[in-house]
């Protein structure tokens with residue numbers, strides 16, 4: 001029996017790099033039946049799998065969905081949830097939703113940005129810390145909220161957050177020194 005059209009497409013166009021993450025994306029494409037109107041969902045999956053949306057990934061999605069790359073890039077750029085640069089080793093996302101904002105989230109962002117010399121939305125030069133902002137992350141009772149490497153930190157002052165990051169980086173430095181002997 002002949003393979004369904006979607007299976008044939010995935011087989012024919014599998015990513016030549018052999019990067020297994022593309023196989024995960026292929027599964028999502030298959031689940032979405034290569035429907036063009038599933039683009040946003042697929043961009044989410046791609047970002048989860050790769051951590052960011054590189055040109056390579058965007059072009060791959062465009063080809064698999066038979067869409068012009070400019071359209072895929074346009075849609076990805078429209079949503080602030082998507083990022084095109086690889087994040088740092090640690091991701092610090094400060095919630096800037098209303099509840100967090102009125103409780104001082106802006107100071108948390110500004111002072112953290114100054115302490116680690118990284119503008120909001122970017123990654124430090126050494127690639128160790130990415131500072132992002134987000135809209136409400138759904139924990140308003142804990143405002144101001146920071147999501148650090150996937151963990152929700154409640155009622156964060158700038159001092160709390162800066163101390164947390166410094167401690168973590170110092171512990172990593174100490175571990176690396178110990179390993180180096």
Ligand code: FES
Nearest residue numbers: 095097100136139
């Ligand atoms: S506004 Fe920050 S968690 Fe809702």
